[in-house]
Amino acid sequence: MASYLLRRLLLTIPILLGVSLLVFFMLHSAGGDPAQIMLGSRADPASLAELRRELGLDRPLWVQYLDFASGAARGDFGRSYRSNTPVAAEIAARFPATIELAVAAMGIAIVAGGIVGAVAAVRRHTVLDYLGSAGVLLGISIPTFWLGIIVIIVFGLWLRWLPISGRVDPRLGAAPSVPFLTVTSLLQGNWAVAGDALRHLIMPALTLAAWPAAIVARMTRASLLESLGQDYARTARGKGLPERLIVVRHAARNALLPVLTVVGLEFGTLLGGAVVTETIFAWPGLGQLTVTAISARDYQVVQGVVLLLAAVFVLLNLLVDVLYAVLDPRIRYG
Amino acid sequence: MGVAILAVLAVVAVVGPLLVRDPAAQNIRDRLQPPNAVYWFGTDDLGRDIFARVVSGAPISLASGLASVAVGLGLGTLVGTVAGYAEGRTGLALMAGVDLLLALPAILLAITVAARLGAGLPAAMLAAGLVGLPAYARLARASTLAVKRREMVDAARAIGASDRQIVARHIVPNILTPLIVQSTIGVGNAILLVSALGFLGLGAQPPTPEWGRMLADAQRYVTSSPYIGIFPGLAISLTVLGFNLAGDGLRDALDPTVGR
Numbered sequence: 001m002a003s004y005l006l007r008r009l010l011l012t013i014p015i016l017l018g019v020s021l022l023v024f025f026m027l028h029s030a031g032g033d034p035a036q037i038m039l040g041s042r043a044d045p046a047s048l049a050e051l052r053r054e055l056g057l058d059r060p061l062w063v064q065y066l067d068f069a070s071g072a073a074r075g076d077f078g079r080s081y082r083s084n085t086p087v088a089a090e091i092a093a094r095f096p097a098t099i100e101l102a103v104a105a106m107g108i109a110i111v112a113g114g115i116v117g118a119v120a121a122v123r124r125h126t127v128l129d130y131l132g133s134a135g136v137l138l139g140i141s142i143p144t145f146w147l148g149i150i151v152i153i154v155f156g157l158w159l160r161w162l163p164i165s166g167r168v169d170p171r172l173g174a175a176p177s178v179p180f181l182t183v184t185s186l187l188q189g190n191w192a193v194a195g196d197a198l199r200h201l202i203m204p205a206l207t208l209a210a211w212p213a214a215i216v217a218r219m220t221r222a223s224l225l226e227s228l229g230q231d232y233a234r235t236a237r238g239k240g241l242p243e244r245l246i247v248v249r250h251a252a253r254n255a256l257l258p259v260l261t262v263v264g265l266e267f268g269t270l271l272g273g274a275v276v277t278e279t280i281f282a283w284p285g286l287g288q289l290t291v292t293a294i295s296a297r298d299y300q301v302v303q304g305v306v307l308l309l310a311a312v313f314v315l316l317n318l319l320v321d322v323l324y325a326v327l328d329p330r331i332r333y334g
Numbered sequence: 335m336g337v338a339i340l341a342v343l344a345v346v347a348v349v350g351p352l353l354v355r356d357p358a359a360q361n362i363r364d365r366l367q368p369p370n371a372v373y374w375f376g377t378d379d380l381g382r383d384i385f386a387r388v389v390s391g392a393p394i395s396l397a398s399g400l401a402s403v404a405v406g407l408g409l410g411t412l413v414g415t416v417a418g419y420a421e422g423r424t425g426l427a428l429m430a431g432v433d434l435l436l437a438l439p440a441i442l443l444a445i446t447v448a449a450r451l452g453a454g455l456p457a458a459m460l461a462a463g464l465v466g467l468p469a470y471a472r473l474a475r476a477s478t479l480a481v482k483r484r485e486m487v488d489a490a491r492a493i494g495a496s497d498r499q500i501v502a503r504h505i506v507p508n509i510l511t512p513l514i515v516q517s518t519i520g521v522g523n524a525i526l527l528v529s530a531l532g533f534l535g536l537g538a539q540p541p542t543p544e545w546g547r548m549l550a551d552a553q554r555y556v557t558s559s560p561y562i563g564i565f566p567g568l569a570i571s572l573t574v575l576g577f578n579l580a581g582d583g584l585r586d587a588l589d590p591t592v593g594r
Contacts, residue, residue: 018434026450137582141575143526145533145549146567153560164557272439276530280553290442291534294449306446310438 001325008321012314019310020072020303024065027299033057034081037297055081068303077304082296087304090289095308096179097167098278098285102270104201105208109270110263113213117220117259122247124225132217139214144273148207148280155203165282168197204281208273212266216259223258227251257328264320268313336579343573347392354386357543366559375565378548379555387543388565394544395525395573398459402524405463407517410470411506417471418478419501425475432471440465444527448536455528455544458537462527466520473516477509484508515585522577529570545570 035051036043043051052058056067071078077087120132156164168174168181174193178184182201185193227233228251236246271286278287286305293301351357361381369376375384413432417425435443444461451457481487482505490500529546531537538544540551545566552563 015434015437018430019437022434023438023446026446137575137578138571141522141578142571143529143533143546143549143567143574145530145546146563146570149549149553149556149560149563149567152556153563157557157560269439272441275441275445276533279534290445294445295535299449302446302449306438306442309442313439314437 005322008318012311012318015314016307016311017069020069020307021065023303023306023310024068025061027303028061028064034297034299038081038084072304072307077307078300080293080298080301082293082298082301087301090301091286091304091308094284094286094289097181097283098271098274098287100180100182101201101204101208101274101277101283101285102267104205105270106212106263106267108205108209109212109216109266112209113216114220114259116213117217118224118247118252120217120221121224121228122243129221132221136214136218139210139217142210144207144211145276145280147210148204148277151203151207152280162203163196163200164203167200167284168193169200172196204277204283207280208270208277211273212263212270215262215266219259219262220255223255224251227255230254257324260323260327261320264316264323268309268316271309271312336576336581336583339572339576340580343392343396343576346389347396350389350392354389355383357382357387357390358541359383366555366562368559368561376559376561378551378562379559384548384562384565387548388545388569391543391545391548391566391569392573394455394538394542395529395570398455398462398528398544399521399525399573399577401459402462402528403466403517403520405460406466406520406524407470407513409463410467411474411509411513413467414471414474414476415478415501415505415509418475419482419497419505421479429471429475432468435464436468440527441530444531445534445536448531453536453539455532455538455542458528458531459524461531462524465527466524469516469520470513473512474509477512478505481505481508511588515581515588518577518584519581522574522581525570525574525577 033048033052034055034057035048039047039051049058056064059067068078075088077091079085080087080090083090116132116135120129123129152164155162163169172193174181174185174190174197182194182197185191185197224247228247230251233246233251236250237243241249274283274285275287275290277283278285279291282288286309290302290305293299293305359382361377361383363381364373364377365379365381367373367377373383373385375388378384378387410432413428417428417432438446444458444465447461447464448457451460487500487504490504495503528537529544529549532544532546533550535547535550538547540547548566549563552566555562
């Protein structure tokens, strides 16, 4: 197991190198002079040349890449063209908000998707099953950004149950930049802030959860149906065990593995999907940072975020494979 | 059901734009009107007819979805077939390149490509196509590996067929079924991605009546005129639903292993 883990970890290095090459050369050949963007249209050619030299933009592209890659390996993604602050600091300030949103959404997706999928499998070919399938189809067909607008209209504007944007009411005095605001304020016993942060979290998390919930439900149904058709389920039925126990004790455990895989894969997708959701709800996370950076042609920030999320994505896949071995005694990696 | 939705959409896309008002015509006096007898879906902030814009957006979305899939399916099949047929180092190198595309969440890859090419509908379509490419390449490679071991390939080789002829005449026709099923579902996903890029300002540019872009514009008026955002989103959802249903149906019909 240890040697397998080591091999897989080593294998992530060429993947991340490839991704960094891809992203760097794509963004840096995109045109748009960062020096011009930073200084504006009034800057004279001498100042522009000076700034280009200072930023190292006058060097060959491959030298700039090596500089970027060696910095990134040490967690240094350079400085933002727009704000001149280190990109790593900008990411560190925003990442926790995205993680909070993504974890909340994944939690909702696992619970909702798991329940819908399991009920559909156990009550196969009933109204519940068909309703579940319809829900799954809607979940993968409705665009996130439209769902976001609809929940804002319904729950924010008509019913006035929930706030429509931001992370916390500024009047409460809590800084929205606090990492994991909901959990932190809960632990501090600051109920007012925790409650408000939670209310801000519900709509974006529900919106972001729709797609993965549909995928989890579909996989749970398929996987549970397969387990219920296996010999051990028939044996358990033959012993006279009630169907509920067969599902909970025997089938569910074996149906877990494929579900776990999609949860792992979807979590990476979810971090990407947060780009859109954060834009709709003005959620101060990585997605919003990326969109602002793209419109400002601040490619230092864009490549930093993309590379970081790619690394998380690759590591998540590795984690899923390891969990596989832990959960299924038949799988042994040599 | 899926085919019915797609048939209606195709008719709307072909005939609709000829029957509605000019989707770009601005009528400031009638701006921000809720749905009424004259403007069925209301008007936007520039007084444009939302019904006309949604109908005129149908050919754009359908074409962008189909074009994206054509890019992904074409390139993916080419890469996957070559990788499967050649195997060895060439195959491994090609598939390593494909796997690289998988190491990025779809929307981030699309954003990077669109940022490189400059905002616009063609860039968004190419981006969505590249996002789909790995799925087709993997499928094509796996199917090619299976088909190339069949006797008909040996027979073709024995009568002197070249590698190119074998791939074009014997392998590609035999791996098409799973690729077609995958691409039907892929059109829906591509439409979602192109409209998401439009929503983020990286896709179609104004005044093109692209549905994602329309939703981005609608967002500013969500508190005062929420109806602006309802119809373009409904149109996207219905279109994607149509392709997903048709894809599921096609898979059930063509794949005997799918339980019913």
